[in-house]
Amino acid sequence: MSIEIIVFGSLVVLVAAFAMSITGFGFALIAAPLLLFILEPKTVVITNLMIGPVLCILILWESWRQVRIKQLVLLAVGSICGVPIGTFILANSTPAALKLIISALVVFFAVPIALGYSHHFKLEKLVFGITGIMSGILASSASLAGPPVVLLLLNQGWKKESLRASLAAYLLLTGLVALAALGISGVFSSDITLSSFTYIPAALLGFLIGRKVVPAVNPEFFRKLAIIIVLIAAIAGVITSLLTLL
Numbered sequence: 348m349s350i351e352i353i354v355f356g357s358l359v360v361l362v363a364a365f366a367m368s369i370t371g372f373g374f375a376l377i378a379a380p381l382l383l384f385i386l387e388p389k390t391v392v393i394t395n396l397m398i399g400p401v402l403c404i405l406i407l408w409e410s411w412r413q414v415r416i417k418q419l420v421l422l423a424v425g426s427i428c429g430v431p432i433g434t435f436i437l438a439n440s441t442p443a444a445l446k447l448i449i450s451a452l453v454v455f456f457a458v459p460i461a462l463g464y465s466h467h468f469k470l471e472k473l474v475f476g477i478t479g480i481m482s483g484i485l486a487s488s489a490s491l492a493g494p495p496v497v498l499l500l501l502n503q504g505w506k507k508e509s510l511r512a513s514l515a516a517y518l519l520l521t522g523l524v525a526l527a528a529l530g531i532s533g534v535f536s537s538d539i540t541l542s543s544f545t546y547i548p549a550a551l552l553g554f555l556i557g558r559k560v561v562p563a564v565n566p567e568f569f570r571k572l573a574i575i576i577v578l579i580a581a582i583a584g585v586i587t588s589l590l591t592l593l
Contacts, residue, residue, distance in 0.1 A: 352385045357549035360398065364550040367402050368557025369564060370573050371511035372493045372518055374399050376580040386542070394543040396526050398550045403519035405554055406511065413512035415505075418475050422496060422517055425479020426486065433484035444592065449485055450584030453494045457581065460501055461574045467503060474499065482521075492521055494577045507569040511561075 363378035375395040382391045407414070468474040478499045486492035496517060500510045564572075 353545060355385055356382060356546055360394075360546040360549040361553040361556075364398070364402055364553025365557040365560075366572070366576065367399075368406065368554045369511075369561055370569065370576065371406055371514035372497060372573075373576040373580075374402055376493065376576055380583055390539050390542055393539050394546060396522055397540075397543045398547060400519050400522040400526070401547065402550060402554055403515040403522065405551075406515040407519065409558075410508065410512040410515070413508045414516045415509055415513050418471070419513055419516055419520075421472060421475035422479040422482065423520055425476045425481075426483035426492070426521060429480035429483020430486060432480070433486060436484065444588070446584050447588035447592065450581045450588060453498070453581035454578065454585065456498055457494070457574055457578050460498060461571075461578065471503070486521060486525075493518065494581060497573055497577055501570060501573060507564070507566050510569075510573075 359378050359381040363374045366377055367374040378398075379391055379395055382394065386394070478495050481495045482492045485495065493514070496514065500513065505513070
């Protein structure tokens, strides 16, 4: 890789890691679209999947006590059930059209929350299970596992500490499963792995900067930042899907 690619990629990873350090999610949502300008899609996917879990572990190292285990289990079980459905949908539909529909739905549900409207669900077990299924479907069909979970936790009024830690735990589980699946399929190569490791120092620096900022972040700013990340990712999904279809 050239120096220009390493520098640009490191800046992207640093910013994405900084955002994830604060919110507990968003690394792949921010990094993937920008890294695609300089890296092959396969390399981008593996880079995200290798760095993401590292950041999740670092977040959980200091905040694991804030994880809500019961809700996390419901999300994880639902996600496992949803993955095969998403795989079937992907195999039997146009990926761009599916991504357009999904991204539009995320925008539809995110906007009211951004404007301050929410409806607290009382049947949490049912809602978390359904959200897990949706997340699993989106993970395997459009690589959008995070937004449904983020929107639910924001809607339920979770404090930033619990939301950040629980999201990191959930994304760690899904990330490790994805890494295992890729490893079994033989996708990894020495070149791709080396390329991914190149950006780990930038990810660690971004995390450390974010870690210093987290205590000063008030809940309202945290909520707005999380919604902004979700909305940007969803709107980008709408635009890229339309460009593919048109």
